[in-house]
């Protein structure tokens with residue numbers, strides 16, 4: 451039967467067909483950008499409808515550097531939830547590490563009970579990272595406090611050296627920064643965020659249990675050809691940049707393997723159409739509108755739907771020492787078409803796979 455975009459939206463579906471329905475423990479998103487203000491208000495429901503919790507990235511402008519700011523940001527997130535989602539979603543806050551973050555701030559963060567990680571952005575590595583760390587040597591005392599209090603360090607793992615090829619920045623970061631850091635702090639817990647390479651997969655697999663990694667949907671779905679298919683594609687530009695097919699295959703293998711230290715983190719990172727379709731476009735892909743659906747497609751394609759729940763709902767809380775969710779989510783196998791654009795505050799954004807078909811959909815949307 452021909453597979454046109456619209457026919458499937460109207461096709462008749464029976465929930466009784468168990469092969470076409472998936473019910474599992476509600477997932478969490480362990481790496482998410484929510485932005486702030488009116489922009490946040492428009493995108494937050496996409497995440498809150500799918501995920502019970504999310505690790506909220508602190509790279510606002512200015513960044514979230516204190517526990518007090520994290521608490522205020524958390525309150526803004528909660529008050530931006532539409533009434534039907536109140537009580538359904540918990541933001542897990544993070545702090546943005548700077549050269550001058552005092553160790554006492556880590557203590558305050560831990561004691562607050564609302565901060566679950568501290569984020570390392572090498573200065574200049576990515577969107578809103580200019581206040582990031584210029585030299586980790588300046589953070590020794592603060593890193594020692596993270597280690598002591600067992601607060602995870604979340605890492606954007608790319609070197610900023612402009613002489614290093616952009617496709618090699620993650621691999622070189624492992625050698626130059628991450629491996630030495632782990633040797634210096636043998637008890638420090640680290641989440642290697644949004645990994646994109648075979649080298650990162652192998653590094654995590656061969657590391658002790660205190661090292662884990664998040665994997666995005668877009669790095670599982672696209673390789674670097676997608677940056678240039680039919681012309682330059684700004685909506686496929688993100689950091690770390692998309693890599694070769696061999697790396698995508700390594701990520702799929704890791705995510706679907708059942709290995710407990712790989713888990714779901716969308717890195718959904720919205721920017722307005724204007725800021726993406728520009729002579730100097732921003733890095734970031736928005737995938738929250740269909741995040742769990744995208745991952746489900748990938749797991750289905752490789753015949754590993756049996757591993758989806760562990761990757762999306764178990765490994766993350768287990769690593770962070772948090773309880774697994776008790777509620778469930780149901781997806782049904784019924785195609786729908788993603789919109790061309792979505793509201794982003796007063797502006798618009800182009801979501802991942804805009805106007806393309808997604809094979810799974812939330813039961814509540816059917």
Ligand SMILES: NC(=O)N[C@@H](CC(=O)O)C(=O)O
Nearest residue numbers: 483576577688689719733734
């Ligand atoms: N991933 C991205 O390309 N962009 C993120 C920052 C980040 O996670 O590196 C953003 O905040 O826009």
Ligand SMILES: [Zn+2]
Nearest residue numbers: 576606689690
């Ligand atoms: Zn990042």
Ligand SMILES: [Zn+2]
Nearest residue numbers: 483507717719
């Ligand atoms: Zn990110």
